[in-house]
Amino acid sequence: MSPRQPRRRSYDQYCASARALDAVGDRWTLLIVRELLAGPRRYTDLHADLPGVSTDVLATRLKDMEAQGLATRRKIPPPGAATVYELTARGADLLPVLHALAEWGAPELGDRRPTDALRAHWFALPLMRRLPATGTTAVVDVVLDEGVFHLRLGGGDAGPAYGDGPAGAPDARLVLDADTCRELCEGALSLEAGVKAGRIEVVGAGPVATVLRGD
Amino acid sequence: MSPRQPRRRSYDQYCASARALDAVGDRWTLLIVRELLAGPRRYTDLHADLPGVSTDVLATRLKDMEAQGLATRRKIPPPGAATVYELTARGADLLPVLHALAEWGAPELGDRRPTDALRAHWFALPLMRRLPATGTTAVVDVVLDEGVFHLRLGGGDAGPAYGDGPAGAPDARLVLDADTCRELCEGALSLEAGVKAGRIEVVGAGPVATVLRGD
DNA sequence: CGGCATCCGTGACGATACTG
DNA sequence: CAGTATCGTCACGGATGCCG
DSSP states (O other), X not given: OOOOOOOOOOOOBSOHHHHHHHHHOSTTHHHHHHHHTTSOEEHHHHHHHSTTOOHHHHHHHHHHHHHXXXXXXXXXXXXXXXXXXXXXXXXXXXXXXXXXXXXXXXXXXXXXXXXXXXXXXXXXXXXXXXXXXXSSOEEEEEEETTEEEEEEESOOSSSOSEEXXXXXXXXXXXXXXXXXXXXXXXXXXXXXXXXXXXXXXEEOOSHHHHHHHTO | OOOOOOOOOOOOBSOHXXXXXXXXXXXXXXXXXXHHTTSOEEHHHHHHHSTTOOHHHHHHHHHHHHHTTSEEEEEEOSTTOEEEEEEOHHHXXXXXXXXXXXXXXXXXXXXXXXXXXXXXXXXXHHHHTTSOXXXXXXXXXXXXXXXXXXXXXXXXXXXXXXEOSOOOOOSEEEEOOHHHHHHHHHTSSOHHHHHHTTSOEEEOOXXXXXXHHTO
16 A cells, blocks of 8 residues: 655765755755745645645645644634645744745845746745844734735744734834845845835834834 | 756745755755865765765766855865865855754754764764853864864854864864764753763863863 | 766656546 | 646766766
8 A cells, every 4th residue: 555655865864954954955845834934824825825836746745744744734614614734843943944044045136037936925034134123022014015924023932933814913014115125135225224215114103113213 | 159058947936045945955065065164175075975976966066056156166286186175155154054954953863774874074063053152262173983073163253163174282172972972962962961971071171171061 | 096977767846737 | 725647858866987
């Protein structure tokens, strides 16, 4: 019966980095993690936000991730009866890996190529590192033409630190365009300078909005 | 003439993490970086310390990394006239990525499989994060049955933070076996407990050795 | 001997079509 | 909606050969 999975290709090295790459080094795997870090996702949503991945590869990766304890399948019963994929705690622990990749990759962004897909929440990872500390946990909505997502700042312990699901009232709201967002991520533009130049609008009256404005 | 390399396969996503994976997401690339983080290496050395990589893939990766500005070729003129590969500053900036991968992958090490290759310096990355802060820059030699490597602690700015090249007199020396080293990396064993149990020997009289002993 | 280039068999990948 | 089936192509791994 068991079709004897022909043994996933391993580096066969007794090395922590090589073991990590055995688990998540396959093409598309870390990008699936990036998507799931924003919260539970349906198969079709994943396929839509990962342009270029073929259906069978996506299905295979999700199965592998499940078998390795990185993700789980779950049925949601309410009206929107569907199966969603969700990271386990072990899978969510990959956040620092994606953070490091995003920080290193931000300078490679450059100008947007005509073939480049774009989703608003892809800015979440590099952006988080560029925003000032808020002291306490704060939720910031980021609004771009391409979409909206929210960041949870200051509280790195409980679950994913960004998402685009339903949110309560945020502590502040940031309105900007994709190019401004890129300059922020690269560090070429400071939040304060962007606000002064009128390229970034900070909405909100609370202390978090005040900190973001740089006052 | 230009054979028009059919364009390296890209994710075509305007996302910092995806751009990073475009550059270093290919099989073997990050492991080559791991090797070069220890210092300049010859082609043959790389091939020897990356068991399983085929000669053409290694040559192709090195050429890609050179084209992308991650590594350079250099001739060393003295008696050992050979060409060595060396990371550029941009390539060395991948250290946090490998750190994050190593930290995540350490719990996956488990028991050593009979097929697993092992090199002493593969412990350098996860081990660095488990050693106490030394205040000032310190060089620690780590001695295992499989080989020796040294760590530069406390001074993360100047060049690679580990290596196995020729070293001057270290500030301290750590002697242990591979299994003890694994438990240290996983956090299952503290340095102090290992010393008390006689599984780790700390050699040296200076302040760094004293800190490592946990006094 | 170090540093690849070439050839070949296998498997992973990408696109499309189709199904419960 | 959530995949499975099929197929052509390309990347990978292993072995060998060439060349300074």
